[in-house]
Amino acid sequence: AQKVTQAQTEISVVEKEDVTLDCVYETRDTTYYLFWYKQPPSGELVFLIRRNSFDEQNEISGRYSWNFQKSTSSFNFTITASQVVDSAVYFCALSDILGGGSYIPTFGRGTSLIVHP
């Protein structure tokens, strides 16, 4: 069973719109970590944020904010006032111990965000 679900395959917005990327995860572990990575057209994977399962405090970093809700197993990512440079594929990832000996991130399928000028 897929452990990380990013139901939105592609999102298209116009610059300055707010956009939320959804991430739903599945794990039986009580200690786990969630990540968001950005992959621009050039291909590299850029780390954006890490959240552990014991910290449900939401986080804001500039135009980026993250909403972690254990009750719904979701870790959503919002970009406020989107810009063309935000165009990229965004991956949500889950790291847990079950199924392996150490924390290895499993990625969702990614959401392609296209921001039009």
Add this chain to the structure above:
Amino acid sequence: AAGVIQSPRHLIKEKRETATLKCYPIPRHDTVYWYQQGPGQDPQFLISFYEKMQSDKGSIPDRFSAQQFSDYHSELNMSSLELGDSALYFCASSLQGLAGNTIYFGEGSWLTVV
């Protein structure tokens, strides 16, 4: 700050040839991971090393092997290449023991098999 360094960035090989990718982790990081990302796909975990010992194994084909050396750099060796091996290969590194083991990725090595 120093990041994960991968080489070569681009590689073109013919079917049945062999390819070797190199990875230099962030200084003082003790864990190296290899991921494969096919076109339009999410990154798939191949293998990881902790302190030069293999620690976890994912969907790495038997034709592939990897190792981590005394200086902590790692190499991914791919033999009998197939067209389906064409992908972006990521190396990543982390420091075990820190909560969350944040994994930082290199820029990737593009392998094209023709």
